[in-house]
Amino acid sequence: MKWAAVLVVFLVLLAGEPAFPQAFDEIAIRPGEGIGPFRLGMTVDQVGAVLGRRPDGEATDGNMKFYRWNLEGGAHTGISSVPVLTIGVGADGTAEALSTTSTAFATAGGSGVGLSLNGEAIG
Numbered sequence: 001m002k003w004a005a006v007l008v009v010f011l012v013l014l015a016g017e018p019a020f021p022q023a024f025d026e027i028a029i030r031p032g033e034g035i036g037p038f039r040l041g042m043t044v045d046q047v048g049a050v051l052g053r054r055p056d057g058e059a060t061d062g063n064m065k066f067y068r069w070n071l072e073g074g075a076h077t078g079i080s081s082v083p084v085l086t087i088g089v090g091a092d093g094t095a096e097a098l099s100t101t102s103t104a105f106a107t108a109g110g111s112g113v114g115l116s117l118n119g120e121a122i123g
Contacts, residue, residue, distance in 0.1 A: 029107045034098060036105055038085065041094045047087055064088045064096065071102050
């Protein structure tokens, strides 16, 4: 089953077509690509445009600058605090890293924030 999923993802990436229906796109975690509507390579302004506001916080660590948005309301819940989306921006001004603490996002296989490796809820 796992090999079939890997093969499907590989073939879809090879073909350049979306891997999931549009409805799933808003909550999908795609390793190496993005989280929901947020993609690696986006700028802070592009992420802000999707969310309709500027970041709620920022920090610098080495050569990366990190921007954080609180994700409140709707399906967003956190495992221990307010759920957030964080992007790490490199020298070229685009997102090189994306992370979230929101339980609203998941992979096609159902993996997401708050699940252990055996699929049981944490917390």
